[in-house]
Amino acid sequence: MREMPWRGAGVAIPMFSVRSEEDLGVGEFLDLKLLVDWAVESGFHLVQLLPINDTSVHGMWWDSYPYSSLSVFALHPLYLRVQALSDKIPEEIKQEIEKARSQLDLKDVDYEATMAAKLSIAKKVFALEKDMILNSSSFQNFFAENKDWIKPYAAFCFLRDFFETSERSQWGCYAQFSEAKLEKLVSKDSLHYEIICFHYYIQFHLHIQLSEAAEYARTKGVILKGDLPIGVDRNSVDTWVYPNLFRMNTSTGAPPDYFDKNGQNWGFPTYNWEEMSKDNYAWWRARLLQMAKYFTAYRIDHILGFFRIWELPDHAMTGLCGKFRPSIPLSQEELEKEGIWDFDRLTRPCIRRELLENKFGASWAFVASIFMKESQKDVYEFKEDCNTEKKIASKLKSCLEKSMMLESEEKLRLQLFDLLRDIVLIRDPEDPRKFYPRFSMEDTSNFRELDEHSKNTLRRLYNDYYFHRQESLWRQNAMKTLPVLLNSSDMLACGEDLGLIPSCVHPVMQELGLIGLRIQRMPSEPGLEFGIPSQYPYMTVCAPSCHDCSTLRAWWEEDEGRRLRFFQTFLGSNNSPPDQCIPEIAYFIIQQHVEAPSMWSIFPVQDLLALKEEYTTRLAVEETINDPTNPKHYWRYRVHVTLESLLKDKDLITVIKDLVRGSGRSYPLQEPEVSEGKGTVPEKQQAANGLEKVPQITQTNGISKKETVAVL
Helix, strand or coil: CCEECCCEEEEECCHHHCCCCCCCCCCCHHHHHHHHHHHHHHCCCEEECCCCECCCCCCCHHHHCCCCECCCCCECHHHCCHHHCCCCCCHHHHHHHHHHHHHCCCCCCCHHHHHHHHHHHHHHHHHHHHHHHHCCHHHHHHHHHHHHHHHHHHHHHHHHHHHCCCCHHHCHHHCCCCHHHHHHHHCCCCCCHHHHHHHHHHHHHHHHHHHHHHHHHHHCCCEEEEEECCCECCCCHHHHHCHHHEECCEEEEECCCCCCCCCEECCCCEECHHHHHHHCCHHHHHHHHHHCCCCCEEEECCHHHHCCEEEEECCCCCCCCCEEECCCCEEHHHHHHCCCCCHHHHHCCCEEHHHHHHHHHHHHHHHHHHHEEEEECCEEEECHHHCCHHHHHHHHHHHHHCCCCCCCHHHHHHHHHHHHCCCCEEECCCCCCEEEECCCHHHCHHHHCCCHHHHHHHHHHHHHHHHCCCHHHHHHHHHHHHHHHHCCCCCEEEECCCCCCCCCHHHHHHHHCCEEEEECCCCCCCCCCCCCHHHCCCCEEEECCCCCCCCHHHHHHHCHHHHHHHHHHHHCCCCCCCCCCCHHHHHHHHHHHHCCCCCEEEEEHHHHHCCCHHHCCCCHHHHCCCCCCCCCCCCCCCCCCCHHHHHHCHHHHHHHHHHHHHCCCCCCCCCCCCCCCCCCCCCCCCHHHCCCCEECCCCCCCCCHHHHHHHC
16 A cells, blocks of 8 residues: 555644634634634544734724734734633623624624724723732743733734823834833833833733643644744834834735735835845744744745835835846846847836726826826826825826716726826836836737837746846745754644746755645636646645635635636536535535645535535625735624534534544544644644554545546
8 A cells, every 4th residue: 555645634724713612702712722623523623723813903993904913023902802801700701792792693704893892801801910919920931021012013913002092103202113112111110101011911811822722722633823924014113113124115016816806005114124134034033933832833924025026105005117126137238238228218107198098087187187288298197296196196186076087986087097108117116227027018008109129028038037147036035944944843834835936946945945836717827717726736735715715615616617617627527617605515615625745624604514405595795804905804704503513513524534544644533643832733744754553545525526526
């Protein structure tokens, strides 16, 4: 019987999406113990979460975005279990907790109401026991170990609430951070010391609760997998304390891809890698050490950012007109040698009257009079107060408030943005003799009006910039930064490597023993519409969907033609597939993934619930966690069934467990497989050598392809 390397399976769910009988409107760290129990029962070795850091920048539902960290060290108060703050909670506070639980037991997370209720209750418990807790040895030890980040974090939270904004420019003398100002603010003699201590208190209890859940997972042989966001919020503790580590006049995003043809603008400042290297990336190393207190594995969000980042000017709103940093630009000398010389023409939109007429119809002259000026006969350019995306949005909002515009704001904004971005080259703001080809430049009217020589030359330079000349530079960049991350902790590292993948990425990941990601609907192999799980490399995590795309059910319903092609490709059937992702379809796709050679198969909980018709009554589109095309998406999805109910559903547990066992993947024993250390994960990144060996099971208990077709 042929043996194969160790393989495991897991479940992915955002912390906020968990539902239990004890929670107050949102999943809580202590709920992880129930989730671990369900994982063990179902045959899973791993539970994967989204980021759990504090994101309380705006004081409203915008803070539901888990990748926009207020602090890369502080945990989110949202996940606090207030009834576990003390074993001596007075009856009136217990009644308040029960009332809040009833009011917040909603279909989706009410972020603002949940935060308000938890902080209100926590303040009342803090008032009763603050002296006892703050003087305890356990708190003193916690504070001593974390003082380097928790003092500036507490001070930031106080200043944010005092000035009612996280915009540091509004903080007077505190706009610029200094150790002296910090020590004065957090000293015991400060008038605000009790407020500062409240933030210490919350972080202390979050640490206790998450540590309890993490230790429980370890004793059960289950890995907790965290998420390392690529960015931090522009108005964060980290940019306040370490402004030299960030390029604050820029924004981070992603070029156009599967998710959005206009690219993505995440709003985070890009990193000053040169400055970070001076202390051997101490800030990154501290982040990883902090994560390792709770997690045994982690996902590196947008690992491409450690090779190069898509950098946008801070006046951009979309992600289209960016450039890679670092990258080798096109020099003016290089372009002139190729016969390209009219740089003003290529770097500014050429807006002709007929273009305006086609885009705005009868109202073209009115739109032009507000946003543009005529530079020559029937040729227009944007006015000074409208020559960036943010300026256009501001002017448009002002016009709408004055009832000057009749069309919808969104439609007009997108039309004007299209005109503004109708350029071929982007001039470097720091060196006017350097240029970058605009992504998808051939789609612009500016490009289409060029002569054939210029078109062919620019096409060649475009392909060179995006696909060839940067490879060595990007490899060098990754080899400076990624090894520091990997050596900072004993956690198993997985890289999210979706999107426009440079050819240097996978060899570097292979060299460093980094595990990649494979999503079937976003194949990394050229020319394929769907990934083929049976052909995935071992050093991968495979999944049918992820938090950044629609669920398996929703994806199945979105596109009839694609559904038919998938059905024909993988089931070899010319029959019409069902309109909905019935349990038999979900079973077949999940079986494809558990049987893949990938080291890990990790399934969003929504895709697992699709195995049972009882759990598919909710509209599939309502199970989507994130819409990457919407920068102000409300992250609020909650599973519509409690963990307690799932633990009682032995039918679903049996189906999942049989899938895992039938695939030859390892599954947790009822007794923990490892009695000490960090669960079942091997020493860092050594999984490529093969963990424990398990026999390959060739005969599964699942439904075969032939049987699936017969059922359908």
